[in-house]
Amino acid sequence: MSDSKEWHLHPETEYRFELDPGTSLVIKVSDLCSPLPSLTSHSSKGVMQRSLAQNSQRLPTPTHPPIHVTGRPSTEYVSDETPMSTYANIHFVFEQMRVRALRDLHGSPPSDDGQHAITDPPRVLILGPENSGKTSISKILTNYTVRAAQNWSPLLVNLDPSQGAWTIPGTISAAVVRSPIGTASPANPLGSAATSAPTALASNALIPLTYWYGNPDTKSNPQLLDRLVRNLGVHVIERHDMDPQARVSGLIIDTPSSFASGPSSGSSADSRHTLIKACVDAFQINVILVVGHEKLNAEMQRLYGTQLTVVKIPKSGGVVELDHAYRERVHSYQLHAYMYGQKIDPPPGVSSGLVGGEAATELILSPSSTIINLGDLTIYRVGPESMAPSSALPIGAARTLSEMQPTLLDPASSGARLVNRVLALLAPFNEDENERYDEEILDLPAVGFLVVTSLDIPNKKMTVLAPTQGPIVGGTAITGSFEWTE
């Protein structure tokens, strides 16, 4: 038995819904000249909302066709208060910046819009408190950009280590986006990465550059996060230098809420400001969008108002308050989906559908469980867990040294606590010995993730679970605070 409903949406309204765990929803927009992807949502918990207004720009007809919704959302309603027109206007301003940058690149005469002196594409930092809709706005602005029929390929950057982005929580990453990102499940909040997606998703799968921070909390090791943000920025700017065509598409950065919340003075404000400055410097930011936060807007205007554009934008009333328990469940779900893929069942009565605009084949992966020698993998830990207590530091010694100090772990020692631990497998060290340096592992991107499922100390063996049978032996890995059991 299918549950189907038809909704007639007026201009400037949006349909919102929330789903119970393990349920899905199919939305069809009828009477379109070009097909709009059905939005099939699947949530591991109770809440997931989507704004349909984000798609309304694509509707080619002046009359607004009904939407057909199949499934049983736990909550659904139509809101007539939406900030989407503001978001669309911001997109149009960014679009003009891209076009001016492209004209400049091609040596075309500047357009006569009075602002032709500025030929920088938008490099946007989105700041806002918890549950303000930052990630959704980053996705909306990115998807608008790739739908603009200009072949733009913007970079989407996620600096929130609690989010999981394209791989697993504990990471920060950047990916070039060429077609609208499908986000049909909280397991892939920013679309699917090519490395873990089956071929069915290949047409819009993303290849992210990922660094492992290893903890969901930005406050656990702000210095490490600062370094990783700068590393990511170096790669992004280098890429833009080599590929000016990509540079003109600009970049959009989603940030953790901790960058926005907290006192405006004192040591925690200092660390917050240091991280924001790291972003502004590393990615050569020229626009800061502050989502619905007067005080933060004033703070950013004061700090950056003279060197770049700071704009406050409204928070959508549709944003759902996601609590700690939900976020923890999503972390576990993301790790499961990283290893095993995910199966999204359409609601009763629907035999097939599109998931994020792609064919809804079963997105199941078969991870590989491998037994290796304890010495086959060199494992480090970085940060607080390896630190001596402050009282044990020599007088005058700075805590900062140990915060950034990688410590080699002996898997057999009880302190290593490796069972169920998530490890990031790092890219190889520089082949040129002369280019090697002490803290090089802090600057190596992650190429994959493993979970230690068991340790056999007497036989000096351990079992690791990984999504593929890629080379692990001889590799270097870093632990973090994440543990995962099936």
Ligand SMILES: Nc1ncnc2c1ncn2[C@@H]1O[C@H](COP(=O)(O)OP(=O)(O)OP(=O)(O)O)[C@@H](O)[C@H]1O
């Ligand atoms: N305009 C909207 N309409 C409906 N639901 C929305 C809208 N914007 C966001 N949401 C929903 O609200 C929830 C939180 O939004 P989002 O993750 O974008 O916020 P955030 O500020 O990035 O969160 P965080 O606190 O993790 O930084 C998500 O479930 C998202 O799907």
